[in-house]
Amino acid sequence: MTGRVRVLRVVGELNFGGTEMRTAELLPRLAAAGTELHLVTLSDAVGPGPLADMVTRYGGTVTAMPLDPRFPARFLRLLGQLRPDVVHADCANFSGVPLALGALCGVPGRVAHFRGDDNQHRTLRRRIYRWVCGRLLRISATDILGVSPSSLTFGYHPCWRDDPRCQVVLNGLDLDRLRRPSPDDLRTLIGAGPGDLICVTVGRASPEKRRWLLPPILAALRDRGVSAHAVLVGPGDPADDDRVRAAAAAAGLGDRVHLLGPREDVGGLLRQADVVVHPSCLEGLPGGVLEPVALGVGTVAADLPGVRFIGERLPGVTIVGIDAPAQVWARAVDRAAAFTASTAPAVAADRFVHSVFAIDRAAAIHLEIYRRWASARPGRDLAPRESSRPPVGSGRWER
Structure with a gap:
């Protein structure tokens, strides 16, 4: 690999939550393999939590970008400054918004990551919001990940197995931290x-x-x-x-x-x-x-x-x-x-x-996705790696 892979990752807020902790645990492995991670939090609260310090320690940045009428313009400006190879959004169906903005700027890789089942009752307003954001996501995403089969079933679409962009990427845990x-x-x-x-x-x-x-x-x-x-x-x-x-x-x-x-x-x-x-x-x-x-x-x-x-x-x-x-x-x-x-x-x-939840498995899949899209950008020379992605619907992570 002759260049670093630059990833802009979008999360709700930096706190002691599952998404943030799993991102923090992957960061040392991704950085050691040549991934430069920049973080956008959709809240003006950048802390508390270990993630902000970890991101800067490994050469990235953290940008607080609250959801207000200025968000699209600010996000587009950041995309122009960073020119990432991948936008990776951990925001359920709202991920469609930053991924659509990434597509507008020509970002090759646009990853939506579903972390929860979202199987609660939805008001009419929420159903409309979910439909609009989901439509943007389906149009703009290059990869759609879920932490479990049910997160894709309830969070994305019941027929996710028919979408070749979808795969289950189990959360890995860093036992050394525990x-x-x-x-x-x-x-x-x-x-x-x-x-x-x-x-x-x-x-x-x-x-x-x-x-x-x-x-x-x-x-x-x-x-x-x-x-x-x-x-x-x-x-x-x-x-x-x-x-x-x-x-x-x-x-x-x-x-x-x-x-x-x-x-x-x-x-x-x-x-x-x-x-x-x-x-x-x-x-x-x-x-x-x-x-x-x-x-x-x-x-x-x-x-x-x-x-x-x-x-x-x-x-x-x-x-x-x-x-x-x-x-x-x-x-x-x-x-x-x-x-x-x-x-x-x-x-x-x-x-x-020795289980499917080992963190090295999750890191390998993230790296495969990031490198694949970085190599697709003109002028980048990233050696392709054999994909560790299981065929959609293969049942590798399911019973």
């Missing part, structure tokens, strides 16, 4: 006794994460004679945090629900958990399930396609119905905690690195 120790002893931090069960949940504060279900689950465990604490890790939101605290107070468990906010030592905290509870009702391929399972921590999660996808390939996932009562969740917590107690972390890690 192995880093935490500076805190979690039991001491929250005041838990030696025999107390520690339930951890990781995720940002948003309605679909349903964090307020943790206190009723603790109450149901108490009814079963189990003394437990809930630890919530992730960026907070005043309204959502208040709802969690109100649910804890109503259950008489105000001193057993702990909101830690965003943390950079998530792996170190997870390794101290007895069980992870992930009550979210909207996911693609949830890192909040994949991360603890990779560490050998039993995880209870709502019945979603992405959760089933993980559970079919790795042990340690206990699935309950989305609308299951707290008593059902509590029984599932008992089973998941038993898995944690009987699983050696080294065995779980070895199983994970």
Whole structure:
């Protein structure tokens, strides 16, 4: 390869979310292979989070570009300055907008990446918005990726297998990051006794994460004679945090629900958990399930396609119905905690690195796509590589 591949990646905001963390974990591997990554965030909040520092450390830039009437002109101007080989947008159907602008500027590679299922009820306004953006996406995208089959089915189109641009690119996890120790002893931090069960949940504060279900689950465990604490890790939101605290107070468990906010030592905290509870009702391929399972921590999660996808390939996932009562969740917590107690972390890690979720697999597919389109730009001399892309509908990532 005689030149670097320049990628302009568009994300919603820089925070401790799944899209941002997966991008951050891929960055060292992509940079080492000659990829120059520049980031656009559709929010004026460039932090907190590790991604901004990582991007600049590896030679890229971060541009905050809020969605307002000036966005198209500003994005076009940035495209003219950077002249990227690829625009890679992680914005669901809105990805059609930056990809269409990329097509207008002659960017060879235009990648749409679906991270969630988007299977919620849609108002008329949202259906119109989705149709317009989806139309732009279908016209302008050269590659359409999904983190799971269901993310393409619900996020893009039910007949995605008939579109040769589509493929499933599973999120990879960096186990080295998850192995880093935490500076805190979690039991001491929250005041838990030696025999107390520690339930951890990781995720940002948003309605679909349903964090307020943790206190009723603790109450149901108490009814079963189990003394437990809930630890919530992730960026907070005043309204959502208040709802969690109100649910804890109503259950008489105000001193057993702990909101830690965003943390950079998530792996170190997870390794101290007895069980992870992930009550979210909207996911693609949830890192909040994949991360603890990779560490050998039993995880209870709502019945979603992405959760089933993980559970079919790795042990340690206990699935309950989305609308299951707290008593059902509590029984599932008992089973998941038993898995944690009987699983050696080294065995779980070895199983994970040989699974389809290994990060090197995801990095290889990203590099193949980026290099393919960089070599298509006139004047670029990038040695073509054999594609690692599975045939559409081949079932390589499916059952």
